[in-house]
Amino acid sequence: MRALVLTATGGLDGLAVADLPRPGAPPAGWVTLQIRAAALNRLDLFVAGGIPGGAPVLPHIVGADGAGVVVEVGEGVATVRPGDEVMFDPGISCGDCPACRADDAPFCTTYQILGEHRHGSAAEFIQVPAVNLAPRPAGWSWAEAAGFSLAALTAWRMMVTRARLRAAETVLIWGAGGGVAQMCIGIAKHLGARVLATSSTPEKLALARKLGADVALDHAAVDVVAEVKRLTGRTGCQVVIDNVGQATWERSLRSLARGGRLVSCGATSGPAAAFDLRRLFWHQWSILGSTMGSRSEYRAVTALAQQGSLRPVIDTVVPLDRAIDAFRRLHSGAQAGKLAIEVTP
Ligand SMILES: [Zn+2]
Numbered sequence: 001m002r003a004l005v006l007t008a009t010g011g012l013d014g015l016a017v018a019d020l021p022r023p024g025a026p027p028a029g030w031v032t033l034q035i036r037a038a039a040l041n042r043l044d045l046f047v048a049g050g051i052p053g054g055a056p057v058l059p060h061i062v063g064a065d066g067a068g069v070v071v072e073v074g075e076g077v078a079t080v081r082p083g084d085e086v087m088f089d090p091g092i093s094c095g096d097c098p099a100c101r102a103d104d105a106p107f108c109t110t111y112q113i114l115g116e117h118r119h120g121s122a123a124e125f126i127q128v129p130a131v132n133l134a135p136r137p138a139g140w141s142w143a144e145a146a147g148f149s150l151a152a153l154t155a156w157r158m159m160v161t162r163a164r165l166r167a168a169e170t171v172l173i174w175g176a177g178g179g180v181a182q183m184c185i186g187i188a189k190h191l192g193a194r195v196l197a198t199s200s201t202p203e204k205l206a207l208a209r210k211l212g213a214d215v216a217l218d219h220a221a222v223d224v225v226a227e228v229k230r231l232t233g234r235t236g237c238q239v240v241i242d243n244v245g246q247a248t249w250e251r252s253l254r255s256l257a258r259g260g261r262l263v264s265c266g267a268t269s270g271p272a273a274a275f276d277l278r279r280l281f282w283h284q285w286s287i288l289g290s291t292m293g294s295r296s297e298y299r300a301v302t303a304l305a306q307q308g309s310l311r312p313v314i315d316t317v318v319p320l321d322r323a324i325d326a327f328r329r330l331h332s333g334a335q336a337g338k339l340a341i342e343v344t345p
Pocket residue numbers: 093094095096097098099100101108109110
């Protein structure tokens with residue numbers, strides 16, 4: 001089968017299309033999918049760059065997100081059958097440890113993400129557990145179905161489980177060109193919250209408004225903290241979603257209301273962050289980390305997709321032969337939405 005593989009870590013030059021053996025019969029509880037489209041996440045750039053202590057065995061099939069058709073089911077699988085069109089949660093957990101039994105897959109002792117710890121989605125065939133599958137929503141392209149799961153699952157856990165965002169609260173979301181931020185905007189509007197979103201190009205700011213942001217701020221041109229204070233009657237935001245990290249950290253803190261919650265699921269601009277503990281306790285802030293999500297969180301967010309309340313924005317779709325172009329665009333930060341790879345035309 002054709003697959004996009006990493007032949008060396010250290011950057012995008014290690015990516016190549018290769019012919020690999022097709023997986024054999026799926027194990028009990030698993031299915032084999034024929035992938036129609038895969039989609040990229042920032043995680044894929046980190047894997048290509050080489051994650052400290054986590055270098056995959058090479059050649060390594062990249063990609064966490066994908067969508068396709070069930071071609072074979074393992075023993076005991078009764079929820080899907082060959083021909084079903086699906087997308088999937090890219091988190092693989094054992095299903096049997098205390099964390100899994102408590103429906104908290106990201107805390108599973110053997111938790112893995114497709115394309116990071118094991119072969120990923122940018123291949124003609126992949127095997128995943130049947131419990132990870134969700135139907136492709138009606139009317140969605142393969143690229144849309146591929147581009148949904150990781151960002152939507154991450155955003156749901158951040159907004160609902162971690163931040164506990166409520167109606168009538170105001171949330172600040174940095175970097176509205178990114179997939180997770182865009183899903184956060186959609187989920188915040190679904191919850192009835194007021195959304196202040198930032199980005200740095202007119203196209204991405206217009207897109208943020210189209211997705212439901214009440215206010216779109218150009219973070220390269222305006223003083224975001226001053227605007228937040230002005231727009232909230234000097235109160236600040238109850239919730240700040242910051243995946244940028246080092247470059248925005250101080251402004252995120254200064255945008256937080258008393259009792260506010262700051263949620264981080266990324267550090268694209270750098271990992272160093274500092275704060276004054278006196279501000280933390282005096283303002284009674286909560287600093288929350290979040291990553292991926294549980295089975296029930298995936299069910300909840302895919303239900304929104306099925307209802308038509310949440311849909312990914314696709315920036316570009318490229319064929320497998322030109323997948324490197326999608327990686328380069330993601331690396332440049334020029335994208336306004338998800339980058340998808342057409343694997344099987
Ligand atoms: Zn487990």
